Amino acid sequence: xxxxxxxxxxxxxxxxxxxxxxxxxxxxxxxxxxxxxxxxxxxxxxxxxxxxxxxxxxxxxxxxxxxxxxxxxxxxxxxxxxxxxxxxxxxxxxxxxxxxxxxxxxxxxxxxxxxxxxxxxxxxxxxxxxxxxxxxxxxxxxxxxxxxxxxxxxxxxxxxxxxxxxxxxxxx
Numbered sequence: 001x002x003x004x005x006x007x008x009x010x011x012x013x014x015x016x017x018x019x020x021x022x023x024x025x026x027x028x029x030x031x032x033x034x035x036x037x038x039x040x041x042x043x044x045x046x047x048x049x050x051x052x053x054x055x056x057x058x059x060x061x062x063x064x065x066x067x068x069x070x071x072x073x074x075x076x077x078x079x080x081x082x083x084x085x086x087x088x089x090x091x092x093x094x095x096x097x098x099x100x101x102x103x104x105x106x107x108x109x110x111x112x113x114x115x116x117x118x119x120x121x122x123x124x125x126x127x128x129x130x131x132x133x134x135x136x137x138x139x140x141x142x143x144x145x146x147x148x149x150x151x152x153x154x155x156x157x158x159x160x161x162x163x164x165x166x167x168x169x170x171x172x
Contacts, residue, residue: 001019001065005117008060008072015062015069016051017042019100026103034163035135035142050080054097061117063110071101071110075118079133079167084166086151086155089129094122096132115149119172128172133157136166144170 006017024045025158033162041047043102051074052062056160062069074097088151096118101110132151143153143166150169159165 001108002062002069003108003111005061006064006065008055008062010052010055012060012062012072013048013051013055016060016072016098017048018099018121019069019072020051020098021116022103023100026106027042034137039097051098054080056123058081058097059121060115061121063114063117065105065108065110069102070105070108071099071114072097073097073114073118075121079131081132083157083167086157089131091129092127093129093131094118094125094127096130099132100122111145112149115146118171119150123172129137131145131167131171133165133167 015064020039024036024038024041027033029140050109054074058074075094076097077092077093077094080097099114100109106121119130132146134146136143136156146168149154151170153166154169155166155167157167
């Protein structure tokens, strides 16, 4: 199994939305609908608009396993507007959006490969702060996943409908 990472673009939006839908399906099957709900994210116009906007504002990366798109993330210069109430970091940063994998590739290391790539891209840009936010509910597994990839907890927040969120940061 070979993981390669390439830049993504508008032609990858259907694959990215498919990865997000795969995550929702998996989360629901695990009895964990709190993160992204129960309906495919590709059917939510706000999500499609957000994926497209983040792509326009940043860089999309696609991890492929033996040539098949397996995971994605987008890297921009700032968090989403939903975090505008939090204090800014006071320095340049790169921010991760929409890290998701096709769950057929769960456990193959594609998400961690993308996080490593995002850290390298951040360093290459001369920036030393890489941040991400995620769902902090249920058993906290997603927060622990980011911690296992070198991130440390910073701010907690409540999103829409008291959605529990956690911001994490990594020095690169």
